Amino acid sequence: MKWHNKVTSLLNITYPVVQAPMLGITTPEMVAAVSEAGGLGSLPVGGLSADQTRELVRAVKALTSKPFAVNLFAHSIPSSIDTAAFTAMQQFLTTFAAANDITYVPPVQEMLRFHTYHDQIDILLSEQIPSVSFTFGIPEDEYIAALKNRGARLIGTATCVEEALLLDNKFVDVITAQGAEAGGHRGTFITEGTPPMIGTMSLVPQIVDATRRPVLAAGGIADGSTMMAAMMLGAQGVQVGSAFLVSNESSAPNAHKHRIQNASASDAVLTKNFSGRWARGIENKLMRAISESGLTTLPYPYQQSLTASIRSFAQQKDLTDFTTMWAGQSASKAVRKPAAAIFRTLIDQAQTSFEQIERHVQVKD
Numbered sequence: 001m002k003w004h005n006k007v008t009s010l011l012n013i014t015y016p017v018v019q020a021p022m023l024g025i026t027t028p029e030m031v032a033a034v035s036e037a038g039g040l041g042s043l044p045v046g047g048l049s050a051d052q053t054r055e056l057v058r059a060v061k062a063l064t065s066k067p068f069a070v071n072l073f074a075h076s077i078p079s080s081i082d083t084a085a086f087t088a089m090q091q092f093l094t095t096f097a098a099a100n101d102i103t104y105v106p107p108v109q110e111m112l113r114f115h116t117y118h119d120q121i122d123i124l125l126s127e128q129i130p131s132v133s134f135t136f137g138i139p140e141d142e143y144i145a146a147l148k149n150r151g152a153r154l155i156g157t158a159t160c161v162e163e164a165l166l167l168d169n170k171f172v173d174v175i176t177a178q179g180a181e182a183g184g185h186r187g188t189f190i191t192e193g194t195p196p197m198i199g200t201m202s203l204v205p206q207i208v209d210a211t212r213r214p215v216l217a218a219g220g221i222a223d224g225s226t227m228m229a230a231m232m233l234g235a236q237g238v239q240v241g242s243a244f245l246v247s248n249e250s251s252a253p254n255a256h257k258h259r260i261q262n263a264s265a266s267d268a269v270l271t272k273n274f275s276g277r278w279a280r281g282i283e284n285k286l287m288r289a290i291s292e293s294g295l296t297t298l299p300y301p302y303q304q305s306l307t308a309s310i311r312s313f314a315q316q317k318d319l320t321d322f323t324t325m326w327a328g329q330s331a332s333k334a335v336r337k338p339a340a341a342i343f344r345t346l347i348d349q350a351q352t353s354f355e356q357i358e359r360h361v362q363v364k365d
Helices: 006-011 028-036 050-061 083-099 121-126 141-149 161-169 200-210 224-232 254-261 285-293 302-317 339-364
Strands: 017-019 041-044 068-073 131-135 153-158 174-178 215-218 237-240 268-271 279-282
Touching: 006 174, 017 028, 017 041, 017 339, 028 041, 028 050, 028 068, 028 339, 041 050, 050 068, 050 121, 083 285, 083 302, 121 141, 141 153, 153 161, 161 174, 161 200, 174 200, 174 237, 200 215, 200 224, 215 224, 224 237, 224 339, 268 285, 285 302
Parallel strands: 017 237, 041 068, 068 131, 131 153, 153 174, 174 215, 215 237
Antiparallel strands: 268 279
16 A cells, blocks of 8 residues: 555655644653654643743654654633632532542632643744644634744644634644544534534545545544545544553553553543543543532633642542543553554554455455
């Protein structure tokens, strides 16, 4: 099979496979391993400071000279929030933590400071990052222009055709079609209500037909056969997340990795309880408790800050009932191996699937 296409050409990679940026999971070692194997490793930096961003970028550069992407959160910070709702959620989490022997340090609303992509752009420009992906929105025109003037390729996330058209009109180079099966946060940015939940295999051909940009399929891409299925529907590449979640280079706690590998397809649910943005993950005690409280979930990133202390404690103690366990619909297929081996298996499986399709067509002819 010939792998060269618009995606490989634009991103300067050998195979049209992008490792999904998973904040809190993806490490510089994972990014470098995928890039070295011929794909596009993706470093998530959403919400991090400029100094943290620079440190992580340079950590990747120390491990590989191959192209990699840096992923930004292109959201805006709410200008104001409901103080009463913030206090009520804070009090609830304080009580919940005490009842479950969790050390909880509640944030002080007035002291909260948030970093946005505006703080990070100069780092990406000075470090000459070859590909910049983003989710939760679209960077402002001046930042798109600045990145493009430096030669960066831009990859935007769409969960429906309407979002894809907005990305297309901003001359984004590649569009990631994020289907409902994808784990972690939804990239939705045109609605604050329930996000579009269009399956990957339906969304991909819709966006391919509606836009002028090459499309990456994301969500449920767990092996070579699902990769080939997406490409047969018009995608010119895939973005893979959950398959790398249990890799040797993943920073997910061991209990998280074990839970993912033993999850059923129905264990992953959509929730705003952890961060204030819709995300797909394995249901657990903290998620249920917030739902049952009847309290208003604060918008992102305020809810994220409120639950941060509990989640951090749980991760340190390997307690899966009290932290995020983002997972896609096919996460249970993930295998504990080095990221490079996972990548190589995906390519080999896709090659086998392609050859089977070719043989089938020849027999029919």
